[in-house]
Amino acid sequence: MNVSIEELTGEYVRIVPMERSHIQGLYEIGNDKTIWTHLPKTIQTLNDMESFVEEALDKKEVGIEFPFVILLRENNKIIGTTRFLEISNINKSLEIGWTWLTPSVWGTTINTECKYLLLNYCFETLKTIRVQFKTDEQNIRSQRAIERIGGVKEGVLRNHMIKKDGTFRNSVFYSVIESEWTSIKHKLDITLHSSKKSIT
Secondary structure (H helix, E strand, C coil), X not given: CCCCCCCEXXXXXXXEECCHHHHHHHHHHCCCHHHHCCCCCCCCCHHHHHHHHHHHHHHHHCCCCEEEEEEECCCCEEEEEEEEEEEECCCXXXXXXXXXXXXXXXXXXXXXXXXXXXXXXXXXXXXXXXXXXXXXXXXXXHHHHHHHCCXXXXXXXXXXXXXXXXXXXXXXXXXXXXXXXXXXXXXXXXXXXXXXXXXX
């Protein structure tokens, strides 16, 4: 699969490839501690964010990940990031993960539209047969968000990761497969067009 995206554009967001020029903007919107509660890292300093971006770009260079930055379309303000990871050309599959958004857009249509745009690209351009999501078993908000976009819960991997505080993490795995995409796309279209929530 050749991931080659210049931009994915929705009604509310633009999803663009991550670049080093995004470091400052990501740092400025990533200083809320609640963002990092269930993520493997905590960004506290500009140097932390530089390392975060550089690591993502290194993995892009070798073809195992493809990181994005999410912009609010109306003013091009950075509001978060996401990426493709676990990219498998042989199995025509990948994972959408490392998604975090500034809390000011939590509970809006932003995440739903982002996942719609990414899934649409995966199934209709890359021709993937499986897109995976995983999250901390304790991260109920993330689980509900994945379920809202049509992710099917597959199970829990116990002691899947050692967290930054040294405790063990159970990870909940979800997926969308190619035979489900037409139905899920239709439901997401309805959700996005019927939503009345403000995102500004």
